[in-house]
Amino acid sequence: MLLFFLSVVFTFLAFVNKEAQEQEIGKNFNLVRLSQELRLSSDQLTMMARAYAATGNPKFKQFFDEILTIRNGTSPRPKHLHRVYWDMLLVKEGQAPFEKEAPKALLTLLLENGVSTDELTMLRNAEDKSEALVSLEREAFELVATGKNQQALKILYSEAYLQSKVHIMTHINAFLERREQDFSSLLASSNKKVKSYYGAAFVCFILLLLSLITLYNSRSAIRKSIIDYLNTEVKSQTEELIEKNKALNHAISELSETQKRLINAEKSATLVRLIPGLAHEINTPIGVAMTASSNQLLLVEGVRQRVNKNEIAKSALLHSIENIESCAKLVVNSTERITGIIDKLKIITNTGFEGEVKPVYLQPLIAHCVSELANQHPHIDITLDIPEALAITAPERLLQQVFQPVIENAFYHAFADNSVRSPCVIISAQASKLGYTIKVTDNGGGIPHEIKDKVFDPFVVGNRTQKGLGLGLSVALAIVTQYFNGVIECETESNSGTCIIIKLPS
The missing domain is CATH 1.20.120 (Four Helix Bundle (Hemerythrin (Met), subunit A))
Structure with a gap:
């Protein structure tokens, strides 16, 4: 200097x-x-x-x-x-x-x-x-x-x-x-x-140049020693990282095996929970169908014997036909119930998402879902806050299978104990840049604590005296998450009502 x-x-x-x-x-x-x-x-x-x-x-x-x-x-x-x-x-x-x-x-x-x-x-x-x-x-x-x-x-x-x-x-x-x-x-x-x-000035410049050259050479030597040190450290750290990477890969492998075992265990647990409910729901209509079929066979055999003996009167024949027809209807109804259960299970297992994709306006769709329920429950006040122009492009059948069970749950289960003086259900929907948000809110008694975390599981109902198979919310969850890649959430408090929130991306 x-x-x-x-x-x-x-x-x-x-x-x-x-x-x-x-x-x-x-x-x-x-x-x-x-x-x-x-x-x-x-x-x-x-x-x-x-x-x-x-x-x-x-x-x-x-x-x-x-x-x-x-x-x-x-x-x-x-x-x-x-x-x-x-x-x-x-x-x-x-x-x-x-x-x-x-x-x-x-x-x-x-x-x-x-x-x-x-x-x-x-x-x-x-x-x-x-x-x-x-x-x-x-x-x-x-x-x-x-x-x-x-x-x-x-x-x-x-x-x-x-x-x-x-x-x-x-x-x-x-x-x-x-x-x-x-x-x-x-x-x-x-x-x-x-x-x-x-x-x-020239002498000072030459001396300065020599000093800079000396400084550069010394800095080069220092830099070389630093580089050698860093190379040694990098080599050491690399070897250490390789060892840690091997250990990590081993841990990941073990974690993957553990995850597979947990998935298999969860599948087994799901089957354990699902099979009893499924067996109960299918056994009931099958039992009814078998009983009705047995009665049909007995009635047919009785009619055949009496016809062979020419002992049957017209009135008795007509009575037997009516009984046989009643048994046939029981068989058909039981079969349709089993078919409905299978259709819902197909949706839950991601195999029933067929339908024409088109813009569906939410206001008339939800109004249709509510109309019959409003006639059945005239004491419940209904509020729809849905823009007329709000439409979602999807199969209409799937949207109906999402909203119908959610709305039915509010009418059938929220006010089952008749403890609410002014029962009401509010259905709102709004659109944003991120997508659509639909809320179904009631001021009923809330979901029981013991089933609050299981409301979207198959065959879960408050008690067997209540209407439904317990598959509605499971179907809604499957459609929202698997078809729309959306989210469905449940917010509930005892004696403060329940709000089901459905979020569908644009």
Whole structure:
């Protein structure tokens, strides 16, 4: 960090000295230009004086005076005076090539550009000598005014005049020589400083580069050792994970076997619960059918014997036929009951979901399910809160087999003890982005605690005196979960009523 800071500092110092050097070069250029302007003004005064003496043209005297006033700072100063200026005005109707600026004396310009005291003394001496020369030129102008042009020219070319010019140029040459020496010395010193600063910055940069290389190599070694350590750790952790994975696979295998055993045990337990109820529900109609069939056979045999003996009367024959017909009806009813049980079992076992899929409007469907129950139970208040446009796309028979047993349970079982003064059943339905929610709520006595968790099991009823086989909610559960992939829930509290909630996805 220190080497980097030193590199920046030395580079900055080199730039600062380089900029100072450029400023000195500009200063030297301006001072040399202004000293040359002093020399040029002296030559221009001489030229204008001699031209006036030779021609008597007052224009040259006017230019002479203007050159003096510009140099002394009493007249506006033309811009770029060091370039060609007066030669452009000598011709007839000549035009100034540059615009004029504010008046400023030549010595003032020299001071503004940083001329030293010694150098200013040299240039002031040159200007004083030039002013002394002006006196001779004024003397020549007086002779021209009296028509003595030749005498005026003799003065302007006299030894005294030329000697004064030599004195002027001697001081200007001394200034230029001094300026050249000072500038060369300053430039050499500045170049030496710039080179030393650049050299120091370069050395610091090289040292910084070497330090970075050393640091990089050391960091590479550290990184390599870290990578080796991490590789060792990863290898160790990998081996440990492999062992744990083997143990996990073994545990999963054992868990799978245990799960299979539990499933088989649950199936056996389900069969144990299902078979007695199923046997009871099927044995009853079978027993009735067998008894009725036996009676039919006895009645038929009795009729046959009496017919063979010609001992049967018409009235007795008709009575026997009526008895046989009654027995046949018992057989048919028992058979239909067994068929109904089998159909519901097919739905529970996911084999009875046939039907035409179409949009089914819930309001008329549920109203149809409720209509007959409302006639049978006029004392129960019924409220339907179902939007008219709400429709579910599914087989209508399956939807009816879902809602019918749920609604029947509310009418048949919720108010069985007649303890509720104002019994009511509320059926509501609503649709959302997630699907449909249908609720069947009653204010009855609630589901008994001992069967609350078994209401969706087959052949579960409150008691055998109540209506139904105990398959309705099992069928509804099978259709909702297996066909619709939905949810059916039961919320109940003793003496606070029951709410069956059916949720079907869109």
